[in-house]
Amino acid sequence: MSFFRYGLIWAACLQMLDPVYSPKVHVKPGKDVTLPCQGHNPIELLKWTKQDLYMYVFFHRDNRSYEIYQNLSFRGRVQLRDPEMKDGDVSIIIRNVTINDTGRYECSTAEKNIGTTPKLNHIVDLKVDSDGNPRTEGDKNENLTVGLAVVAGLIVVALGSLLIFKTWPRKYFHLSSAKKSGDQQDV
Structure with missing residues (x-):
């Protein structure tokens, strides 16, 4: 019984060190920002979401981006940092950020031949400061x-x-x- 109790304590400590989270990213309005995320090749499905939005920030499936699934405020402003997604790099660049872009972003991917259920890979908190103060x-x-x-x-x-x-x-x-x-x- 005591082994189980100590195992729970260690599990709680390890949960705090979850590698999915990253430090907050700060940027001034009007600048471009890269939101980092790493997946595993070959990638069949990539989804970038923002917590307070109904639609996607970025949606990519079978080597093709789908703007139709994007929230209107992100259409034409978001692209992959590496369009070929070499080495699993599924980071995105958001151009001309605004204060409304502030929030929590989640990157999820699904690998080919494993299934299309996306797995959460990374969470990024973006802060756009109106006065430029980081x-x-x-x-x-x-x-x-x-x-x-x-x-x-x-x-x-x-x-x-x-x-x-x-x-x-x-x-x-x-x-x-x-x-x-x-x-x-x-x-």
Whole structure:
């Protein structure tokens, strides 16, 4: 039972280190921005979505982009960084960003011959700053939140390790004490 409990603690700690997320990307309005994502070749389906949108930011299937599935605000402004998607590079470039482009973007891909159910590959938070300032008060609060989460994770790991070392030696100690007392009776 204790092994299961410690396994859950380690799983929770590893969840915080999920490689799907990336740091926030900051850009000034009117500039172009690249949202990074890496898939696995051969790619049959690529979807870029934004959390608050109904339609896609970018949709690519069977070596062809489909603007008809794109949200109107992104049509003609989004393209693949590498149209051939060499080495699984499915990053996109959004041209002439606006404040309305601020938000969370998700990149999902499906590999050929494996199935067409897309798998989430990457999440990018984009911040378009109207004054061009890459750091805002909200970002400082987010950094504090991340810092506190890391500290909490380290505390959980420390407590888990303490529990392991506190309970394990006690069991071992009882076994060795019984062995010693048995040895003394023989004398």
